[in-house]
Amino acid sequence: MHKFIERIYLDEEKCVGCNKCISNCQVPGANIAYLVDGNNKIKVNSEKCIHCGKCIKVCDHDARYYKDDTERFFQDLESGKKLSVIAAPSLMVNFNEYKKLLGYLKKIGVNFIYDVSFGADISIWAYIKTMKKDNFNSIIAGPCPSIVNYIEKYQPELIENLAPVQSPAICTAIYMKKYAKISDDIAFLSPCIAKTDEINDENTYGYVKYNVTFKKLSEYLEANHIDISQYEEYNFDDISCNLGFLFSRPGGLKENISVYMKDAWIRQINGTQYSYHYLKEYSENLKNKKEMPLVVDILNCSHGCNFGTGTCNKYTSSTTIDEVDYKLNKLKIVKKADKCGELSHNYFDKNLNIEDFKRLYNKNSIIDDILEPSDKQYDEIFTKMNKRTKESRNINCSACGYGSCKTMAICIFNGLNVFSNCIDYNKKEVINEHSLLESRSEFFTNISHELRTPLNVIYSVLQLENVYKDSLTADDILKYNKILKQNCLRLIRLVNNIIDISRMEAGFFKPLFKVENIVSEVENIALSITTYAENKKMNLIFDTEMEEVYFNCDANLIERIMLNLLSNAVKYGKENGTIRVYIYKPNAHNVTISVKDNGIGIPEEMQKKIFNRFQKVDTSLSRKNEGSGIGLSLVKSLVEIQGGTITCKSKLNEGTEFLVTFPIASEGNKLSLDMEKHMLYEKNSTETVDIEFSDIYW
Ligand code: ADP
Numbered sequence: 001m002h003k004f005i006e007r008i009y010l011d012e013e014k015c016v017g018c019n020k021c022i023s024n025c026q027v028p029g030a031n032i033a034y035l036v037d038g039n040n041k042i043k044v045n046s047e048k049c050i051h052c053g054k055c056i057k058v059c060d061h062d063a064r065y066y067k068d069d070t071e072r073f074f075q076d077l078e079s080g081k082k083l084s085v086i087a088a089p090s091l092m093v094n095f096n097e098y099k100k101l102l103g104y105l106k107k108i109g110v111n112f113i114y115d116v117s118f119g120a121d122i123s124i125w126a127y128i129k130t131m132k133k134d135n136f137n138s139i140i141a142g143p144c145p146s147i148v149n150y151i152e153k154y155q156p157e158l159i160e161n162l163a164p165v166q167s168p169a170i171c172t173a174i175y176m177k178k179y180a181k182i183s184d185d186i187a188f189l190s191p192c193i194a195k196t197d198e199i200n201d202e203n204t205y206g207y208v209k210y211n212v213t214f215k216k217l218s219e220y221l222e223a224n225h226i227d228i229s230q231y232e233e234y235n236f237d238d239i240s241c242n243l244g245f246l247f248s249r250p251g252g253l254k255e256n257i258s259v260y261m262k263d264a265w266i267r268q269i270n271g272t273q274y275s276y277h278y279l280k281e282y283s284e285n286l287k288n289k290k291e292m293p294l295v296v297d298i299l300n301c302s303h304g305c306n307f308g309t310g311t312c313n314k315y316t317s318s319t320t321i322d323e324v325d326y327k328l329n330k331l332k333i334v335k336k337a338d339k340c341g342e343l344s345h346n347y348f349d350k351n352l353n354i355e356d357f358k359r360l361y362n363k364n365s366i367i368d369d370i371l372e373p374s375d376k377q378y379d380e381i382f383t384k385m386n387k388r389t390k391e392s393r394n395i396n397c398s399a400c401g402y403g404s405c406k407t408m409a410i411c412i413f414n415g416l417n418v419f420s421n422c423i424d425y426n427k428k429e430v431i432n433e434h435s436l437l438e439s440r441s442e443f444f445t446n447i448s449h450e451l452r453t454p455l456n457v458i459y460s461v462l463q464l465e466n467v468y469k470d471s472l473t474a475d476d477i478l479k480y481n482k483i484l485k486q487n488c489l490r491l492i493r494l495v496n497n498i499i500d501i502s503r504m505e506a507g508f509f510k511p512l513f514k515v516e517n518i519v520s521e522v523e524n525i526a527l528s529i530t531t532y533a534e535n536k537k538m539n540l541i542f543d544t545e546m547e548e549v550y551f552n553c554d555a556n557l558i559e560r561i562m563l564n565l566l567s568n569a570v571k572y573g574k575e576n577g578t579i580r581v582y583i584y585k586p587n588a589h590n591v592t593i594s595v596k597d598n599g600i601g602i603p604e605e606m607q608k609k610i611f612n613r614f615q616k617v618d619t620s621l622s623r624k625n626e627g628s629g630i631g632l633s634l635v636k637s638l639v640e641i642q643g644g645t646i647t648c649k650s651k652l653n654e655g656t657e658f659l660v661t662f663p664i665a666s667e668g669n670k671l672s673l674d675m676e677k678h679m680l681y682e683k684n685s686t687e688t689v690d691i692e693f694s695d696i697y698w
Contacts, residue, residue: 021055022401051194053309119172120244138292173207191308213310271302454487598655
């Protein structure tokens with residue numbers, strides 16, 4: 001098993017949540033977006049991370065950083081531990097005065113220093129021998145630890161194709177331990193963050209104990225004011241290398257193998273943006289038994305290890321790829337002229353046992369824990385993302401960092417991202433917020449009107465009574481009192497609705513559930529307003545085929561629901577029209593109350609919106625019919641708090657039907673969980689003014 005080592009970290013304060021790390025990551029689950037005080041932050045998921053280092057490179061805010069073993073290496077050395085060092089070939093292009101750096105290391109106590117280019121020669125020798133002996137169809141080179149991480153974790157079907165040979169670094173260490181009999185712990189001066197994974201892998205047997213990257217080494221030298229130019233030059237202790245030093249540049253392995261297998265098909269591929277995609281293609285081709293390259297020389301970094309994830313160009317003059325190539329090309333010419341290099345394979349044949357340099361890979365580090373939502377779950381997530389249409393589910397703008405809305409939905413489903421990290425979601429939230437603000441301001445205009453009209457009526461009647469108090473007949477007083485009462489009740493109803501809404505928002509709402517016969521409840525409410533409907537020349541019919549349906553509800557809330565719906569039916573119904581209240585069971589588990597009028601109707605596009613707070617259909621109509629736009633939103637909440645649903649069917653100029661459906665309680669009228677949840681709230685009944693059905697003014 002892989003040890004999941006945390007190496008790449010987030011500086012939360014610096015992270016601005018731009019998602020660049022996500023968009024540059026090859027593994028969607030390796031980043032986790034989360035909110036801190038409403039701000040988006042993205043941390044690393046170490047278990048999934050392949051340590052390709054790309055997120056550190058692309059972060060404009062320096063929010064991502066890594067740790068290696070540099071501090072520990074120097075501390076251990078200082079404390080007298082016997083340590084030897086191996087150095088990657090990229091050392092010479094990262095430090096102009098690398099020999100003086102080696103001199104410094106020797107001076108502070110490092111025992112032996114070997115060149116990993118020498119280990120690269122060993123590994124090439126092992127490749128050639130293995131390919132010839134085991135008759136490989138196609139192998140993927142294994143010196144790049146990010147590539148190995150990726151294959152082991154995400155494309156395990158390719159493990160069999162990974163070259164069964166240790167990396168140059170490990171080959172060097174094996175040689176030191178087994179053949180040169182050096183017993184010291186070994187530190188690797190490396191250009192690579194991911195080498196930490198390789199040296200901690202059980203299949204590299206702890207031959208190397210420290211990953212000391214050039215970048216951290218440079219920082220250490222600088223922080224400790226160490227001037228390497230002051231030290232004497234020191235040469236590697238190994239027996240010198242052949243062309244192994246070329247490993248550090250893209251295609252370096254190819255250059256090496258070509259020397260021994262001139263016409264071999266060797267695919268060279270490098271760079272995060274190409275290599276991982278290539279592996280998917282490679283896997284497909286393999287499955288389809290296509291012709292495959294003999295060797296895949298593959299690296300995570302576009303410009304090879306010379307510009308690896310743990311490098312820096314502080315101590316070098318070769319800062320461009322051409323400068324580096326030029327340097328290496330010159331050295332290549334020297335090496336080619338050097339006879340000792342050509343002899344190296346003969347030397348290895350005689351002195352080394354290939355079995356010592358073989359490598360195994362982990363077959364049990366596969367990470368396949370991202371769950372795919374079901375169609376229903378996709379639908380739910382997209383709906384919550386404010387994406388209700390097919391088009392909006394395929395915007396694929398990539399602002400979240402992933403290439404598609406679908407990937408974002410998967411990541412949200414798996415807890416790896418948050419809704420508010422979707423720009424489309426935010427846009428729609430802004431629009432909703434804006435329209436809520438608009439509706440709210442319209443509400444205040446309407447509510448003032450709603451309050452002022454009855455108050456004006458009350459005031460005028462009182463004035464009239466005052467002026468004509470001596471000449472008023474008993475009939476007049478009765479008539480005026482009726483008007484006063486009606487207008488007071490109109491105010492009470494409005495105020496009750498407002499109080500209910502605010503109590504719900506504050507969470508202080510506890511329905512008092514009791515098993516009631518919903519049929520008689522609804523019938524009583526309907527009867528109580530017959531006279532009023534008749535006053536408006538409307539015919540109110542109560543209709544049902546059932547005598548009783550028992551249902552666990554709060555009768556008070558059923559009354560509020562019905563009065564609001566009936567009030568609207570009267571308000572928006574047709575003069576001389578009909579209002580029909582019909583109660584029926586659509587199936588064995590539910591009861592439905594229908595309130596239907598044949599009035600002005602509601603345009604289709606508004607039918608979904610009327611349940612939103614402050615929503616009124618059309619200003620000219622709503623002004624004509626008054627209204628605050630809060631009744632239906634309250635009704636919806638009151639229905640839902642009792643476990644029900646409400647829908648609306650309407651046709652413009654033909655009429656409207658509201659359908660309220662409740663589940664019928666069974667098994668001793670147990671409450672649904674939702675109901676019980678709501679029952680936790682305390683009801684303070686003194687806050688609303690209770691009125692009799694018969695008193696309701698419409
Ligand atoms: P209001 O106090 O404005 O009636 P509601 O929330 O009860 O507030 O209703 C919201 C809007 O829905 C109303 O303004 C009206 O435009 C429309 N509406 C509600 N019921 C009906 C109905 N039965 N017929 C036509 N339109 C209706």
